[in-house]
Amino acid sequence: MDIQTLTYIFVGATFTLYIGIAIWAKAGTTDDFYVAGHHVHPLANGMATAADWMSAASFISMAGLISFMGRDGSMYLMGWTGGYVLLALLLAPYLRKFGKFTVPDFVGDRYYSNSARTVAIICALFISFTYVAGQMRGVGIVFSRFLEVDITTGVMIGMSIVFFYAVLGGMKGITYTQVAQYCVLIFAFMVPAIFISILMTGNPVPQFGFGSELADGSGVYLLEKLNGLSTELGFGQYTSGRKSTFDMFCITAALMVGTAGLPHVIVRFFTVPKVRDARLSAGYALVLIAILYTTAPAVASFARLNLFNTVSNAEYSTTPEWFKNWEDIDLIAWRDKNNDGKIQYIAGNAFVGKPVFDSGRGASGERILANENGASANELYIDQDIMVLANPEIAGLPNWVIALVVAGGLAAALSTAAGLLLVISTSVAHDLFKKNAIAEHYR
Amino acid sequence: MTKADNYWKENVRLVLKLLAIWFVVSFGMGIIFADFLDQFQFFGFHLGFWMSQQGSIYVFVALIFIYVNKMNKLDKKYNVHEDEGNTPIEDLKKGEN
Numbered sequence: 001m002d003i004q005t006l007t008y009i010f011v012g013a014t015f016t017l018y019i020g021i022a023i024w025a026k027a028g029t030t031d032d033f034y035v036a037g038h039h040v041h042p043l044a045n046g047m048a049t050a051a052d053w054m055s056a057a058s059f060i061s062m063a064g065l066i067s068f069m070g071r072d073g074s075m076y077l078m079g080w081t082g083g084y085v086l087l088a089l090l091l092a093p094y095l096r097k098f099g100k101f102t103v104p105d106f107v108g109d110r111y112y113s114n115s116a117r118t119v120a121i122i123c124a125l126f127i128s129f130t131y132v133a134g135q136m137r138g139v140g141i142v143f144s145r146f147l148e149v150d151i152t153t154g155v156m157i158g159m160s161i162v163f164f165y166a167v168l169g170g171m172k173g174i175t176y177t178q179v180a181q182y183c184v185l186i187f188a189f190m191v192p193a194i195f196i197s198i199l200m201t202g203n204p205v206p207q208f209g210f211g212s213e214l215a216d217g218s219g220v221y222l223l224e225k226l227n228g229l230s231t232e233l234g235f236g237q238y239t240s241g242r243k244s245t246f247d248m249f250c251i252t253a254a255l256m257v258g259t260a261g262l263p264h265v266i267v268r269f270f271t272v273p274k275v276r277d278a279r280l281s282a283g284y285a286l287v288l289i290a291i292l293y294t295t296a297p298a299v300a301s302f303a304r305l306n307l308f309n310t311v312s313n314a315e316y317s318t319t320p321e322w323f324k325n326w327e328d329i330d331l332i333a334w335r336d337k338n339n340d341g342k343i344q345y346i347a348g349n350a351f352v353g354k355p356v357f358d359s360g361r362g363a364s365g366e367r368i369l370a371n372e373n374g375a376s377a378n379e380l381y382i383d384q385d386i387m388v389l390a391n392p393e394i395a396g397l398p399n400w401v402i403a404l405v406v407a408g409g410l411a412a413a414l415s416t417a418a419g420l421l422l423v424i425s426t427s428v429a430h431d432l433f434k435k436n437a438i439a440e441h442y443r
Numbered sequence: 444m445t446k447a448d449n450y451w452k453e454n455v456r457l458v459l460k461l462l463a464i465w466f467v468v469s470f471g472m473g474i475i476f477a478d479f480l481d482q483f484q485f486f487g488f489h490l491g492f493w494m495s496q497q498g499s500i501y502v503f504v505a506l507i508f509i510y511v512n513k514m515n516k517l518d519k520k521y522n523v524h525e526d527e528g529n530t531p532i533e534d535l536k537k538g539e540n
Contacts, residue, residue, distance in 0.1 A: 066496075071477070074495035078469045085465050085503050089458050089510055207497060211487035221487035239492040241477060248474045256469075274525045279514055283507040290504050297496040 006403035007146045014184055014407045015161055021180055022165030022173040033170030034426055036271040040175055046284025048178035049268045051415035054292060056138025059185055059412035064387030066300035070238040073300060075248055079255025081293050086260040088282035092269040096278035103263055104431040117431065124263040124427045128420040135417040139410060145329055146406045162418045174418045175271060181415040186291060188408020192392040192401050193295050196302045199395060206298035226301055229308045234347035238304065264419035303391045310394055312345045316364040322393035327367055330355060331383035334366050348376020355381050450521040457513050461506050468502045
């Protein structure tokens with residue numbers, strides 16, 4: 001079957017599952033709606049937290065970023081997981097001990113102040129809206145590439161699904177949907193990673209695979225080979241840092257503190273029965289998150305090496321289907337600067353700014369660009385966000401794996417979006433209107 | 444000093460210890476000393492690279508479980524664990540009087 005049909009089947013099946021769960025777990029009481037009645041099992045809460053917390057950024061973009069950044073990409077790995085440690089040690093248990101519904105509740109009661117509560121509400125709303133926009137762009141990209149609909153249409157479909165089960169099930173519905181979404185997304189992330197790890201190194205565990213020798217019999221370590229190619233093409237060593245230590249320190253610290261404060265993740269710890277369960281479910285969640293986070297750097301180096309092998313000095317006319325498909329939706333661009341029909345991929349910007357396409361095709365059949373040339377002789381532009389989605393295609397994996405990755409990316413984006421929408425709705429309904437002085441005035 | 448103060452003090456000391464390890468593996472070994480550690484080979488990895496992309500995350504997971512374990516013990520020791528018939532918040536209030 002072709003990718004398109006398989007993708008419709010996988011996406012259709014998972015969406016049906018999410019809606020089915022929402023109907024099964026619909027909220028009966030106020031406690032159900034805001035905090036799933038305080039009685040979610042710690043393991044279920046751990047899975048839901050992991051799905052909530054791993055967004056489209058973790059699933060779709062992170063491995064791609066690391067792929068292009070090399071060791072510097074660890075700022076995301078350490079920043080996001082390290083921030084989670086801060087959350088688990090310094091925030092989660094105490095908020096659960098407090099025992100109400102939301103973070104603004106806590107801030108307002110702790111400081112005996114409605115102004116403090118209002119500030120907390122504004123922060124929660126601001127963070128949530130910004131973040132949900134990013135998730136929806138992820139959904140849009142996935143839909144436009146694989147189901148060939150408009151990005152806007154994709155966003156509308158995604159939003160209506162989330163709206164349906166968030167309204168129906170509240171926190172309870174979202175929690176159990178997120179458990180299912182975690183299973184889908186981790187399966188979708190691991191299957192291609194394991195496949196590619198076996199293909200490249202013969203080792204089925206990606207975490208060990210990228211530290212193994214290549215399977216081509218050369219006896220060279222994968223990372224050594226990657227360092228060699230990367231240096232040769234002017235990108236510098238893959239396993240060495242390019243940013244200054246000071247930059248790395250500050251960016252990582254900022255990511256950690258930011259992660260610890262995410263309102264949709266904090267609110268998850270209100271759903272378990274006891275303080276002890278809040279601590280335990282934080283632990284489960286990090287294990288489940290770490291499965292993806294330790295695989296991502298492996299995927300990043302596999303993808304980097306595969307990309308070099310596939311496109312460097314390849315003739316444009318013989319490039320595989322995926323290359324042209326991504327070019328068609330503006331996320332890959334190539335200009336034959338030296339007119340040899342081959343792709344020269346080296347360090348530096350190929351063009352000034354993001355690619356802007358004119359109509360018409362060049363001598364090799366490529367799309368013509370309107371951009372000015374960059375300073376480098378590099379001819380290729382690749383959007384970093386496509387690496388995870390394109391990786392199974394680059395490695396030549398079967399079509400069903402590609403369809404699975406699409407379903408996984410959507411699960412990651414939708415689970416986070418649902419958590420955020422719930423924070424937005426509780427902030428407005430519970431905190432702003434029910435508890436606030438403004439509400440008193442109109443009551 | 445009351446029971447509640449002692450409980451809180453031990454709690455803070457544990458969190459500080461764990462956060463010290465957290466800082467050493469991430470900011471220390473993963474960033475500040477990463478270049479230095481890169482001279483050591485760890486299987487097919489340079490050690491600094493491995494710490495920043497793999498090792499630190501494993502340590503984070505271990506830290507949370509140590510925390511869960513120690514806090515449960517601490518709760519038991521001060522009898523503030525939440526079980527049937529145990530009312531930790533009431534007990535803590537008695538401790539303050």
